[in-house]
Amino acid sequence: MYTQALNNLEAVSDIEDAERGAAFQARIDNEEKIEPNDWMPEGYRKTLVRQISQHAHSEIVGMLPEGNWITRAPTLKRKAALLAKVQDEGGHGLYLYSAAETLGASREELNEQLLSGKAKYSSIFNYPTLTWADIGAIGWLVDGAAIMNQIPLCRCSFGPYSRAMIRICKEESFHQRQGYELLLTMCRSSEEQKEMVQDALNRWWWPSLMMFGPSDKDSQHSAQSMAWKIKRFTNDELRQKFVDATVPQAHYLGLTIPDADLKLNEETGHWEYGEIDWSEFARVLKGDGPCNKQRMKARQKAHEDGAWVREAALAYSEKKKSRRGQQAA
Numbered sequence: 001m002y003t004q005a006l007n008n009l010e011a012v013s014d015i016e017d018a019e020r021g022a023a024f025q026a027r028i029d030n031e032e033k034i035e036p037n038d039w040m041p042e043g044y045r046k047t048l049v050r051q052i053s054q055h056a057h058s059e060i061v062g063m064l065p066e067g068n069w070i071t072r073a074p075t076l077k078r079k080a081a082l083l084a085k086v087q088d089e090g091g092h093g094l095y096l097y098s099a100a101e102t103l104g105a106s107r108e109e110l111n112e113q114l115l116s117g118k119a120k121y122s123s124i125f126n127y128p129t130l131t132w133a134d135i136g137a138i139g140w141l142v143d144g145a146a147i148m149n150q151i152p153l154c155r156c157s158f159g160p161y162s163r164a165m166i167r168i169c170k171e172e173s174f175h176q177r178q179g180y181e182l183l184l185t186m187c188r189s190s191e192e193q194k195e196m197v198q199d200a201l202n203r204w205w206w207p208s209l210m211m212f213g214p215s216d217k218d219s220q221h222s223a224q225s226m227a228w229k230i231k232r233f234t235n236d237e238l239r240q241k242f243v244d245a246t247v248p249q250a251h252y253l254g255l256t257i258p259d260a261d262l263k264l265n266e267e268t269g270h271w272e273y274g275e276i277d278w279s280e281f282a283r284v285l286k287g288d289g290p291c292n293k294q295r296m297k298a299r300q301k302a303h304e305d306g307a308w309v310r311e312a313a314l315a316y317s318e319k320k321k322s323r324r325g326q327q328a329a
């Protein structure tokens with residue numbers, strides 16, 4: 001009898017969940033924004049925490065390859081732009097952690113996942129910045145790919161993420177343009193500088209295409225994320241948009257895209273590109289890219305070096321709390 005009652009209760013709760021799930025999907029289909037206190041399926045919450053936190057970690061780790069060049073920027077103007085860009089990236093990380101916090105994920109927990117190597121961040125930040133041209137290539141290609149992926153996220157169904165993305169995209173647009181202008185200046189300066197730019201393009205092109213994630217047939221999360229309108233385009237659709245926008249920009253710089261199979265399909269108007277080396281992508285995701293270990297070490301050191309700030313802030317807040325308690329007594 002007891003088991004029967006339990007089964008009945010479970011059946012009622014299954015029906016309620018199915019009804020709530022259908023009402024939730026109807027809101028999504030109707031282009032309504034979902035806000036933190038609204039009911040949402042657990043899978044929707046988990047998907048968002050996963051994507052938003054990986055995005056936040058990418059911004060934070062993404063400060064490292066460029067931070068490497070702040071002290072070596074060739075002019076005051078370039079140094080000021082690079083400093084502002086790296087600061088923007090720190091800011092993006094913070095808005096994104098705040099958006100994840102609205103879903104009940106604490107910043108400490110997310111940070112711990114990054115530092116322990118449990119959480120992913122974008123594969124692109126595991127490549128080294130060898131010359132000044134790499135700074136331009138990051139702006140042009142990495143921010144160019146990031147903005148292509150992020151403009152549709154401004155229309156994501158989850159309110160706090162979509163609103164954070166509006167400001168982030170405005171800043172990314174500036175980042176992309178500063179990178180392209182930097183490379184244009186180098187390409188118009190001397191043959192030697194143009195060669196440096198070509199070398200940077202050769203090294204950053206394929207990793208930039210990998211930023212969009214696995215091909216659609218291998219993307220585990222795309223179908224559900226598209227149904228929930230977290231993602232508005234598939235990985236391959238965005239990759240193609242990026243290639244179509246970027247190839248003419250490379251030609252304008254007088255550069256060659258390092259892909260012997262690249263060709264314009266006159267009928268579709270799309271640039272068809274060669275096979276991506278997915279084994280390299282898998283290696284970088286597993287922690288075996290050129291700079292994975294260096295990046296993790298740098299983040300862990302920054303966290304350890306900041307321990308005294310966290311301790312001081314905690315002690316200060318305890319002191320304030322106990323003073324308030326004494327005054328109230």
Ligand SMILES: CC(C)(COP(=O)(O)OP(=O)(O)OC[C@H]1O[C@@H](n2cnc3c(N)ncnc32)[C@H](O)[C@@H]1OP(=O)(O)O)[C@@H](O)C(=O)NCCC(=O)NCCSC(=O)Cc1ccccc1
Pocket residue numbers: 050051054055056058059062063089120121122123124138142143146149210211212213214218219220221222225231235285
């Ligand atoms: C498109 C995708 C990245 C992946 O689609 P999903 O539907 O989520 O997954 P899918 O099923 O297709 O993949 C299966 C698994 O593979 C993982 N994975 C896939 N690709 C990558 C990758 N490239 N790197 C590492 N991991 C990758 C994926 O997480 C999943 O793993 P999981 O199952 O969780 O263990 C999506 O999460 C997204 O749009 N995120 C928001 C944007 C964002 O995070 N942008 C970051 C750059 S911000 C920036 O650059 C700004 C800047 C510029 C310059 C300087 C400094 C800063």
Ligand SMILES: NC(=O)C1=CN([C@@H]2O[C@H](COP(=O)(O)OP(=O)(O)OC[C@H]3O[C@@H](n4cnc5c(N)ncnc54)[C@H](OP(=O)(O)O)[C@@H]3O)[C@@H](O)[C@H]2O)C=CC1
Pocket residue numbers: 144147148151152155169172173174176177245
């Ligand atoms: N917005 C909407 O409501 C809808 C949009 N869509 C589709 O979504 C896609 C995005 O459209 P939309 O939201 O209008 O955004 P846009 O493509 O017009 O881009 C918005 C902003 O991002 C900047 N930007 C975009 N790409 C780059 C780049 N490669 N480098 C630097 N800056 C860039 C633009 O800068 P700048 O202006 O300086 O060029 C602009 O400020 C389109 O395919 C559109 O058809 C579909 C349905 C609805």
